[in-house]
Amino acid sequence: MIEIKKVGDIMSRPIGVNSEDTKQFIVDIATKCFEQKGYSATSMADIKNETNMSKGTIYYHFKNKEELYLYCIQQVSNEFLHNWTMMSKAEHSAEKKLYIWANLNNLVVQKPIMNTLHEYFVATNKNNYDAVIKLYEPEFQIVKDILVEGIESGEFKNDLQVDDIAVLLFNFMTSLDHLDLFDYGTPQKQKKIYRLAIDLILPGLKK
Structure with missing residues (x-):
């Protein structure tokens, strides 16, 4: 059985079938x-x-396991977007925003449930990634917005192909999800690699 520790080590079940607390409790478990x-x-x-x-x-609350699973994944995406809003709102440098974005991607990868996505695709025989692409659309838009902001502020080259580079950046960053295979399993080492990735990318973006 999975151990859920609450205050006083007592697991309390929310009251009310249709309450948001009940729904969140189900999602957490x-x-x-x-x-x-x-x-x-x-x-x-x-x-x-x-x-x-x-x-x-x-x-x-959930018509089947797949809907519940995707809702769990959506919560990770929502957390990413919330953290992005909080951390980037006072930052005016596109370059620094890229580092913030990279660090948040690193934190997402460390969520254990994200390691189950590939299995989900195989198990459900998904021939397209529409459901998960929809989840990632807001995060992908962040990359495009950073690039546009960098061009408009003069930090980045004027002739950058925003859509193409956004695809490259997004896929490059999301591919760094197996660092533990190369002895980069600690949060400190992974954070260093994500920062290094932006260090390598920036010279091609900056004027």
Whole structure:
């Protein structure tokens, strides 16, 4: 059984089938299930047992496991966007915003549930990535906005192909998700690599 520690080591279940607290409680437990067992091995019955909730309560909020899983992934994206808004709003340098964006990507990769995405695609026989692309659209737009801001402020070259470079930057950064295979498993080492990635990219962007 998954251990959920609350105040006083007591796991409390929110009251009210349709409450937002109940929905979030289900998501928190489901996230831990997916992280520990993976997408395929986790069932709605597992989540029901771990939450001590009725089947009807869980299905009131989520029609199936896939919808629940994607909602868990969406929460990671929402956290990224919230942190980006908070950390970038007082920053006026496009260059520094790239470093903020890279660091936040590093933090996302460290979320265990993100390691289950590939398995999800295989398990569901997804021939396209529409669902996850939709999740990443706001993050991709951030990259484009940084590039445009850098061009307009004079930090970056005027002739940059924003769409092409945004695709390159986004895919380059999101590909750094297996650093632990190369003995870069600690947060400190990973943060260093993400910063180095921007160090290497910037000369091609700056005037």
